[in-house]
Amino acid sequence: MSVTLDIRLKRANKVYHEGEVLAGIVLLVSKEAVQHQGISLIMEGVVNLQLSSKSVGVFEAFYNSVKPIQLISSNIEVAKAGKIPGGKTEIPFEFPLHTKANKVLYETYHGVFVNIQYTLRCDMRRSLLAKDLSRTYEFMVHCQPQKAKLVPTPVDFTITPETLQNVRERNLLPKFLIRGHLNATNCVISEPLTGEVVVENSQVPIKSIELQLVRVETCGCAEGYARDATEIQNIQIAEGDVCHGLSIPIYMVFPRLFTCPTLETTNFKVEFEVNVVIVLHDDHLITENFPLKLCRV
Numbered sequence: 001m002s003v004t005l006d007i008r009l010k011r012a013n014k015v016y017h018e019g020e021v022l023a024g025i026v027l028l029v030s031k032e033a034v035q036h037q038g039i040s041l042i043m044e045g046v047v048n049l050q051l052s053s054k055s056v057g058v059f060e061a062f063y064n065s066v067k068p069i070q071l072i073s074s075n076i077e078v079a080k081a082g083k084i085p086g087g088k089t090e091i092p093f094e095f096p097l098h099t100k101a102n103k104v105l106y107e108t109y110h111g112v113f114v115n116i117q118y119t120l121r122c123d124m125r126r127s128l129l130a131k132d133l134s135r136t137y138e139f140m141v142h143c144q145p146q147k148a149k150l151v152p153t154p155v156d157f158t159i160t161p162e163t164l165q166n167v168r169e170r171n172l173l174p175k176f177l178i179r180g181h182l183n184a185t186n187c188v189i190s191e192p193l194t195g196e197v198v199v200e201n202s203q204v205p206i207k208s209i210e211l212q213l214v215r216v217e218t219c220g221c222a223e224g225y226a227r228d229a230t231e232i233q234n235i236q237i238a239e240g241d242v243c244h245g246l247s248i249p250i251y252m253v254f255p256r257l258f259t260c261p262t263l264e265t266t267n268f269k270v271e272f273e274v275n276v277v278i279v280l281h282d283d284h285l286i287t288e289n290f291p292l293k294l295c296r297v
Helices: none
Strands: 003-009 021-030 034-036 039-049 069-079 082-084 087-096 114-124 133-141 155-159 176-182 186-188 193-202 206-221 224-239 247-252 268-280 285-295
Touching: 003 114, 003 133, 021 039, 021 114, 039 087, 069 087, 069 114, 155 268, 155 285, 176 268, 176 285, 193 206, 193 268, 206 247, 224 247
Parallel strands: 186 285
Antiparallel strands: 003 021, 021 087, 034 082, 039 069, 039 114, 114 133, 155 176, 176 193, 193 247, 206 224, 206 268, 268 285
């Protein structure tokens, strides 16, 4: 006797804001009538923090601050114990998305060391001989857009052997001059990052120009912080030895789920940076780093 359990939300994009109502149906399909001990729905929002392998054991105090942080938790009984007829049964439900006491709903974010996730779980309890059924469904929360108007902060950059840091033998570097600009480092998360880069001259042919988006996740407490930078995506914007003096457009869309508005709390921080990477033919790597501030307007 097989029963399938499913959760369906009314909104196709699964995106909700604080204060809104999560509405949908619990869908049960079975060939014949099914006896059950009650059907319940649990909504949870949790921040999971993880330590990178290099930080484990360094800070004893971390182990307390790395516990999951619960943002929201509520449950309702959808159906009391009884029988479900054969065929298709739809049970409607509504959940208000309200937090308890001074908690804030952070935006959904899937990172490496910080994960902010919101789920709906439907449990159907059954008698001893039949296995309980459970179904988990993830929905997304977006933070409320900020009211203030965002002022774009354009950045111009010039890269030469003299401007580079972390160089061992500067005199061995080939001569090059690369200019460019980013139209904004205060970015609206739903709009692309744009700008341009121009290779004015280079002694060594260029192999590739890339744009690398990096997440910087910080977990910890007053005793110490573990800060880890990991790559989200890498986009090649030019291939081979590009024409000198030609402006190459920079265009990068911020991926959903893997980016969120820049976030700073007492236990963790999520920040973003972009690297403009120029790879020379002798495999020299030239990188220029720009911190970004993402927000929703």
